[in-house]
Amino acid sequence: MSTTSDVAEPASKVDLDQGEGGGEVPSFDITLKVRRYDPEFSEEARWDEWTITMFGTDRVLDAMHKVKWEIDGSLTFRRSCAHGICGSDAMRINGRNRLACKTLLKDLDTSKPITVEPIKGLPIEKDLIVDMEPFFQSYREIMPFLINSSPAPTAERLQSAEERQRFDDTTKCILCAACTSSCPVFWTDGQYFGPAAIVNAHRFIFDSRDDAGDLRLEVLNDKEGVWRCRTTFNCTDACPRGIEVTKAIAEVKQAILTRAM
Amino acid sequence: MTTKNPEAVLPAHGIEAPRSGRIDPKYLRSGSGSGSFEMAAWLFMRISGLALIVLIFVHLWTNLMMGDGIHQIDFGFVAGKWANPVWQFWDLVMLWLAMLHGTNGMRTIIDDYAEKDRTRVALKGILFVASAVIITLGTLVIFTFEPCLMDSSGELLDSVPAFCHDVVG
Numbered sequence: 001m002s003t004t005s006d007v008a009e010p011a012s013k014v015d016l017d018q019g020e021g022g023g024e025v026p027s028f029d030i031t032l033k034v035r036r037y038d039p040e041f042s043e044e045a046r047w048d049e050w051t052i053t054m055f056g057t058d059r060v061l062d063a064m065h066k067v068k069w070e071i072d073g074s075l076t077f078r079r080s081c082a083h084g085i086c087g088s089d090a091m092r093i094n095g096r097n098r099l100a101c102k103t104l105l106k107d108l109d110t111s112k113p114i115t116v117e118p119i120k121g122l123p124i125e126k127d128l129i130v131d132m133e134p135f136f137q138s139y140r141e142i143m144p145f146l147i148n149s150s151p152a153p154t155a156e157r158l159q160s161a162e163e164r165q166r167f168d169d170t171t172k173c174i175l176c177a178a179c180t181s182s183c184p185v186f187w188t189d190g191q192y193f194g195p196a197a198i199v200n201a202h203r204f205i206f207d208s209r210d211d212a213g214d215l216r217l218e219v220l221n222d223k224e225g226v227w228r229c230r231t232t233f234n235c236t237d238a239c240p241r242g243i244e245v246t247k248a249i250a251e252v253k254q255a256i257l258t259r260a261m
Numbered sequence: 262m263t264t265k266n267p268e269a270v271l272p273a274h275g276i277e278a279p280r281s282g283r284i285d286p287k288y289l290r291s292g293s294g295s296g297s298f299e300m301a302a303w304l305f306m307r308i309s310g311l312a313l314i315v316l317i318f319v320h321l322w323t324n325l326m327m328g329d330g331i332h333q334i335d336f337g338f339v340a341g342k343w344a345n346p347v348w349q350f351w352d353l354v355m356l357w358l359a360m361l362h363g364t365n366g367m368r369t370i371i372d373d374y375a376e377k378d379r380t381r382v383a384l385k386g387i388l389f390v391a392s393a394v395i396i397t398l399g400t401l402v403i404f405t406f407e408p409c410l411m412d413s414s415g416e417l418l419d420s421v422p423a424f425c426h427d428v429v430g
Contacts, residue, residue: 123285134288188373190288224290227299230373257304260297 026056030105031113032063034075037124045124048072049113054105060093060116061100077128084240087176091128092117097178097238119181121190135177138193142201142219147212163208170203170248172241179235179245191224195235195245198226202248205255217256226253302365309358316355340408349403356399364392 029051037045050067061082068075080086082101089100093116094108100116108114122130148157173196180186180194201220205213220226226249235245324338325331342348367388375381409425410418417425 131285133284137284137288185373188376190285191290221297221300222290223299225299227303228372230369253303256300260300 027053028110030054030110033113033115035117036127038126056106058105059101060103061089064100076126087174090119090176090178092119097182099240102240119177121181121187134190135180138197139200142197142216144200146210148209149211157209159208167203167206169243170199172243173199174241178238178240182234182238184232185228185230192228193225198249198252199243199245202252217259220252221256306365309362313358343406353403360392360396
């Protein structure tokens with residue numbers, strides 16, 4: 001940029017001459033190694049590998065798109081917004097649960113194949129698509145909606161900034177299942193409610209406008225509830241929204257204890 | 262995938278329609294929650310863990326560091342300690358807490374790692390029986406420990422340790 005500092009930058013980047021200003025986006029070859037499963041053809045899962053040229057600005061999702069659109073249209077995965085909001089494309093990338101749309105290829109080790117697998121612990125339907133029903137069943141059971149029996153006020157139900165702050169972290173959840181499917185306790189038998197359900201219970205338990213905290217604490221005091229958490233922090237590491245999941249679970253544990261005492 | 266909802270199967274293909282609301286029964290919780298047992302177990306692990314740190318390190322210190330150190334430990338040393346009700350109580354609490362803490366920890370590991378119900382029940386069965394035997398035997402030993410055994414005529418047996426002759430004789 002120092003060489004062009006005397007030239008006024010145009011109002012629109014489109015007006016920039018090629019090769020001026022922005023600089024080249026580096027490109028590199030990557031090997032994408034994807035776990036494939038199609039029960040219509042084989043009960044056995046297999047690995048497929050493609051070597052493709054990608055750019056420094058590309059994400060794992062872009063690599064998946066390149067394969068699906070240009071090489072193998074049968075590659076199956078979920079994605080919707082492609083910008084880290086909808087939570088559709090949680091996958092196991094290089095052994096860690098990540099959103100494919102938020103993982104930049106340049107942040108991974110491109111000298112080795114980049115492995116992409118479906119998230120663990122849920123029944124696989126095809127390639128990277130898993131059956132999310134058990135996950136949402138647990139979510140439904142913790143009643144993820146405001147319960148307040150007092151008559152509705154004419155305006156909003158008011159809340160102080162501090163009261164809102166209390167559960168701010170857990171409002172960020174996008175239900176991508178990255179946390180629940182990274183939990184070793186959930187992998188065993190899938191009976192555990194899982195971090196995501198507890199996070200969403202936390203969001204209402206600590207909401208001053210909600211009256212059903214006790215009900216939710218009762219649900220999570222189950223033998224498959226919060227007490228199965230072993231604080232391995234896999235969920236906190238997996239969360240693409242940076243929610244302190246393990247901390248939220250600990251707070252729910254504490255709330256159940258306090259209520260019992 | 263083990264349940265088949267007949268209405269959700271496309272007759273031409275024999276393939277279940279997606280999103281038909283079926284859930285693999287292995288994911289369905291039995292619903293018979295065991296009250297607050299898991300909470301009590303969780304709390305017990307924390308409290309007994311803290312207590313055990315004190316119990317075990319005082320135990321190690323008195324046995325290995327005080328007096329003649331490791332050279333003092335023999336049959337007589339243990340007998341001497343258990344003649345004192347404080348050490349009887351100390352060792353009893355240590356035995357029970359350590360055994361229950363360990364058993365509950367193993368129970369947790371079995372719950373987390375055993376995938377089949379039958380394996381889980383079998384392993385837990387072995388665990389609980391083993392723990393019960395050890396707790397019972399240990400408790401019995403602490404309270405009935407008798408280093409200086411005598412025969413029917415009141416004479417010390419030949420196999421008793423040397424200090425018995427000083428104590429009794």
